[in-house]
Amino acid sequence: MRDFLPADKARRERVLAVIRDRYRVHGFDEIETPVMEEYSRLHAGIGGDNEKLAYNVLKRGLDADAVRGAADDQAQLTDLGLRYDLTVPLARFYATNRGQLPTVFRSIQIAPVWRAERPQKGRYRQFMQCDIDIMGDASARAESELIVATLDTLDALGLEGGSVRINDRRVLDWMLDAFGFTPEERPSVLITIDKLDKVGTSGVIAELRERGAAASAVDAFEAFLTRPMTMEYNPYGERQIRKFLPADAPDEVVAHLVAIGEAVAAARSVAGGGETALADIPLVFDPFLVRGMGYYTGTIFELAHPSVDYSLGGGGRYDGMIGRFLGQDVPAVGFSIGFERLVDLVEIADEGARTAVVLVHDRDVPESELLAHKAALIASGSRVRLEQRTKNLKALLERAAADGYTSFATLAAGAAPGTLEIKPLA
Template sequence: MPSAHCGSVCESSRRRSGRPSAPRPTWKDSCVASVNPPRGMRDFLPAEKARRERVLAVIRERYRAHGFDEIETPVMEEHGRLHAGIGGDNEKLAYNVLKRGLDADAIRAAADDPSELTDLGLRYDLTVPLARFYATNRGQLPPVFRSIQIAPVWRAERPQKGRYRQFMQCDIDMIGDASSRAEAELIVATLDTLDTLGLEGGSVRINDRRVLDWMLDSLGFLVEERPGVLITIDKLDKLGPAGIVAELRERGATPAAVDVFDAFLHRPQTLEYNAYGERQIRKALPEGAPDDIVAHLVGIGEAVAAARTTDGAEAAIPGDIPLVFDPFLVRGMGYYTGTIFELAHPSVTYSLGGGGRYDGMIGRFLGQDVPAVGFSIGFERLVDLVEGQTDAASPAVVLVHDRDVPDGQLLALKAALIAEGSRVRLEQRTKNLKALLERAASDGYTAFAPVTADTTREALEVKPLA
């Protein structure tokens, strides 16, 4: 069998010898570079794959219970669509696919313009494909379309703990509803999903990109410097007020505006608790916040509060729900046009998901704006918080058989148990039976049964795996 490091050795020896570079080694050459998956991508063993699928099944079931319907889009989209200026920094992380049939001369001729080399790319999120999907299929969809998308996406990230180049996204979106009810439906469905997964206590930080624009304008920041100012403001949790002000000065932001912002951050505040609602929102902003935007945010809270009321009360107040207005929540996606939110849980310091309103994106394809808002759960972060659990509704049995048991007998026993609703695996008995059963338990099996040449279905003794 060839060495797993053979490929890199072969390539190194070619460079040292000064021989012309040959094509990369392949399996046919019995000389390959590595057996590891590409950096930032992962293999999943059966137990971990089963755990991920259980969590995904819960997410799908809860989303469907809230009236959302699952769709599927291609893993690739046209290069121009993925680089249309609506994906923010993620466009820089897109994996592009080389055009078919390019020869060396064509590649050299297009070397200064990478867009001439590619016509497709792997999707870096699910929102851009959804916008294209809606524009394509609008005539077959209801006036208000509630979609589920659960699928992998790809970004050329720098791999690190919790950040991968291929990862799963779980999105719900509402297209065609401009009212605050749309955001409320998304938030209620997401919190319900967290609760069902055993992660009670989740909360949602909420803001509005229109509020951010108004606030920066009222503080005196110039339009052209606002993108950089928002990047700095987004670091408030890490740098604190003093660090934010210092970085704004280093950026060369308008000095008078920085002074006003500094004074706003250090303004005297009472320690009274204000539940989510108009008072909390207005106290967190400079005076004069636009009434229509505040009313939209308040409406979200009132609708979510009503949905989360389970004690039969006739009315609910926004303080009954885990919503927190955060005037400095930014979120970096360039397509957000209104409400933005992030999902938090007290067990971790990072967000478990987020989303917002992107009313302008679909108009890029249709020529007319269509209201749209979405919420995405960060599945890779979420799945690590969900404790492992077996599917009690589906027994899983390992039939541990002797070597001399006929194949027909084994398959007949297996078929009988499957017909009764069990999941069944055949395993030949080994000297170390304990290790065999431990491996089966780690793969999600809950019981085993010894099988000899004389065993019938009636005589089969199923024992629990402790």
């Protein structure tokens, strides 16, 4: 968990303002949920490993004997917890407020979440998430809207050239079944497959054998990974998708993925002022994209940019989650930008900023004169900070410049209002 100095905070807010603006122009509306949710909701078995990282809150009024008596039962000790993502709170929000929401609801959530992570570069215990979600739409339109809005936001932040890796959990399940992996093996097999881009084919196959996965299934999977393939370029579309899958891939899933590509191409054509072919859309089918959240039921995706070798966000379809709270299934899909990773790549000038003046005054200037001069500058549209003159004026002005101030003036006792000389800060 971190502190942010004024300049850092101002830069973060400028980036957040762009993200909010782009999400809103795409028809999403911002909501807010509490930072805590019920323990049972956060530990319902749908958050994957993140459930293990949740900060839980002890029940109020427990005495020492009660704590000792329930030491081995978290559910007896705690009734609330800090949210570890924004999707579980959103599902509860939708189930609670559905009667006041449109049939297809497009939400924005921009807020901090908490996980008991082992801190390291780019991984914090408190961090900001920027989510957009669509509930009530099972069609490919929902995924397409999320992808177009996310890529548009990336462009607006000056990070053109982003792309989205896309897959479907139903394809993964079908492939594992086709290779012969049992349903009981699938969770551990997916964990290993997720390492494919890090350890390669040989590393994944070796780990599967070490884990004791069914030998015939591992053999079939290895044969598929090492099969000869022609290297000609295939744009995103049905041919590319089927090329990277075993024969007889489910038509319904393939058609859904193709429809997403066609809709994204149509939107990018209009935005770019010309025709965008499927070959040119920033979508890449990746049959071994896994994503670890246990609540994904269909399409999954990750946001990539050529400037970095890690993802800048991701998401997917979680059609089964809201039904746990509502008692009735509602289709839902979301996309989250990894703000903490993204913000370090973005530089946005504060073009709408007021003139920011540091008013450096002598020690003997009366408070009434100081406040009168400050009020006059504010009335003229400036932002003003009062600073008493120090021996090292250069250091004082350098600190002010680092905080975003652009000019300064000096003030001695008895100066008449309106006579200050405003000078630029180098």
